[in-house]
Amino acid sequence: MAQIDVLIVGAGPTGLVLALWLTKLGIRVRIVDKTAEPGTTSRALAVQARTLELYRQLDLAEAVISRGHQVPAVNLWVKGTQAAHLAFEKIGVGLTPYPFLHIFPQDQHERLLIERLQAFGVTVQRRIELTRVGEREDRIVARLRGSDGEQQDCEASYLAGCDGARSSVRESIGTGFPGGTYRQLFYVADVDATGPPLNGELHIDLDEADFLGVFPLAGAGRARLIGTVRDQRADRADSLKFEDVSDRAINHLKIQVGKVNWFSTYHVHHRVTEHFRKGRVFLAGDAAHIHSPAGGQGMNTGIGDAINLAWKLAAVLKGLAPDALLASYEAERIGFARRLVATTDRVFSVASAEGRIADILRTRVVPVLFPLAVHFEAVREFMFRTVSQIMLNYRDGPLSRGVAGHIHGGDRLPWVAIDGVDNFSTLGGTDWQVHVYGAADAALSAWCTGQNLALHVFAWRAEYANVGFARDALYLLRPDSYVALADGGANPATIDRYFVDHGIRRAPDDPACSLTERPN
Numbered sequence: 001m002a003q004i005d006v007l008i009v010g011a012g013p014t015g016l017v018l019a020l021w022l023t024k025l026g027i028r029v030r031i032v033d034k035t036a037e038p039g040t041t042s043r044a045l046a047v048q049a050r051t052l053e054l055y056r057q058l059d060l061a062e063a064v065i066s067r068g069h070q071v072p073a074v075n076l077w078v079k080g081t082q083a084a085h086l087a088f089e090k091i092g093v094g095l096t097p098y099p100f101l102h103i104f105p106q107d108q109h110e111r112l113l114i115e116r117l118q119a120f121g122v123t124v125q126r127r128i129e130l131t132r133v134g135e136r137e138d139r140i141v142a143r144l145r146g147s148d149g150e151q152q153d154c155e156a157s158y159l160a161g162c163d164g165a166r167s168s169v170r171e172s173i174g175t176g177f178p179g180g181t182y183r184q185l186f187y188v189a190d191v192d193a194t195g196p197p198l199n200g201e202l203h204i205d206l207d208e209a210d211f212l213g214v215f216p217l218a219g220a221g222r223a224r225l226i227g228t229v230r231d232q233r234a235d236r237a238d239s240l241k242f243e244d245v246s247d248r249a250i251n252h253l254k255i256q257v258g259k260v261n262w263f264s265t266y267h268v269h270h271r272v273t274e275h276f277r278k279g280r281v282f283l284a285g286d287a288a289h290i291h292s293p294a295g296g297q298g299m300n301t302g303i304g305d306a307i308n309l310a311w312k313l314a315a316v317l318k319g320l321a322p323d324a325l326l327a328s329y330e331a332e333r334i335g336f337a338r339r340l341v342a343t344t345d346r347v348f349s350v351a352s353a354e355g356r357i358a359d360i361l362r363t364r365v366v367p368v369l370f371p372l373a374v375h376f377e378a379v380r381e382f383m384f385r386t387v388s389q390i391m392l393n394y395r396d397g398p399l400s401r402g403v404a405g406h407i408h409g410g411d412r413l414p415w416v417a418i419d420g421v422d423n424f425s426t427l428g429g430t431d432w433q434v435h436v437y438g439a440a441d442a443a444l445s446a447w448c449t450g451q452n453l454a455l456h457v458f459a460w461r462a463e464y465a466n467v468g469f470a471r472d473a474l475y476l477l478r479p480d481s482y483v484a485l486a487d488g489g490a491n492p493a494t495i496d497r498y499f500v501d502h503g504i505r506r507a508p509d510d511p512a513c514s515l516t517e518r519p520n
Contacts (some may be wrong), residue, residue: 179271
């Protein structure tokens with residue numbers, strides 16, 4: 001009977017990122033998947049800015065960017081003509097190191113994660129399916145069945161179910177999956193083509209209530225067509241072919257398809273499980289929540305789940321935090337998942353509404369008002385912050401405390417770049433650290449050194465005030481780079497009290513971290 005720290009069921013992006021982060025932190029993992037090989041097709045495309053920021057901690061961001069495609073603009077089409085053009089390759093400039101929409105298909109994404117995981121000596125074990133989960137006082141026992149039908153018990157301290165919408169882990173622990181299913185049938189086609197929409201930009205046809213988008217892929221003449229149908233074609237998903245839906249792309253968007261590399265159909269659900277944790281079992285990604293693809297949020301939210309959970313599991317497994325820390329995973333993630341499902345459901349329902357009024361709004365009002373609205377910086381910033389997930393915060397979570405300037409405990413650390421150097425450059429690790437913008441007094445420096453806690457001091461500049469930092473305040477950052485504690489008085493006793501209250505301690509063998517001053 002094999003015994004490990006964390007058994008991960010499901011080798012999609014969520015499970016792979018969880019395995020990678022835990023392995024980097026020295027946690028023993030086993031990751032299994034029931035499929036015979038990694039996927040060769042995918043639905044998820046967008047990698048949002050917040051995901052790229054977190055990937056920077058895993059040294060993944062540059063690889064994702066180099067292998068994918070940055071989308072420079074979106075175009076809205078009505079009655080076979082381009083009705084609106086919005087450049088947004090730099091819509092998030094000043095907000096993040098990654099101020100753009102990035103396309104990197106899920107199948108390629110998974111291959112990259114598998115490569116990185118193998119470099120750590122961890123291989124996905126395939127054709128293995130979970131059939132039963134039992135829990136004892138200090139561990140779980142999972143019954144796994146291989147492709148030959150042979151069953152094996154695997155002991156682990158914890159189990160993470162990252163096995164998708166039809167999660168066997170979720171079924172085993174009985175946390176339910178309330179919600180519904182959209183009546184539209186979604187289709188996706190990977191094509192080699194020519195025509196105006198094959199210019200590397202995103203193109204959306206507004207003519208009908210059914211959605212149709214042309215998403216650019218890396219490489220000339222390559223695109224992903226994603227659309228919906230709700231007429232009689234939706235009733236024959238198993239036999240639907242590209243030829244049954246291609247006339248709209250050809251006639252409305254002037255696309256000449258040379259080759260269909262693959263075509264698939266699927267139904268989309270909007271559901272959230274009732275609990276993200278039950279005992280020693282956790283759910284993440286599509287196993288915990290699933291929703292409309294509006295906004296390209298699904299895969300990114302699953303990756304966010306994985307990173308939120310990983311550092312907490314590592315701390316508990318190393319004896320550096322009590323089990324109570326793990327309760328914060330559901331507290332911080334389930335509320336976001338519920339809001340996301342509700343929001344994407346509303347957006348999709350409005351965008352796909354039928355009737356004359358809906359048609360007028362979609363084909364006449366939106367092409368005019370949307371470009372006008374995004375001329376306002378506040379509108380552009382709100383849109384980017386929302387879609388990119390850099391707006392996501394844990395202010396109401398159990399691990400968040402204090403406020404200094406306009407920054408609260410639970411906020412994402414604001415990004416600032418000055419003279420080519422940014423304050424995210426300190427986030428390459430996966431440990432706690434303290435930031436001070438201005439000057440740190442001797443007491444704080446001495447305390448951080450004594451606690452082996454990295455202290456990074458940034459010489460004060462007006463740019464820091466512009467994003468909400470308070471001068472000389474301290475900001476305690478969690479391993480996932482969110483602000484845990486903000487204290488305008490920069491009193492080291494507040495950090496000590498924070499760690500004591502949450503039962504978190506520093507590893508005694510951590511190398512001492514000296515003061516790092518960063519002049520600007």
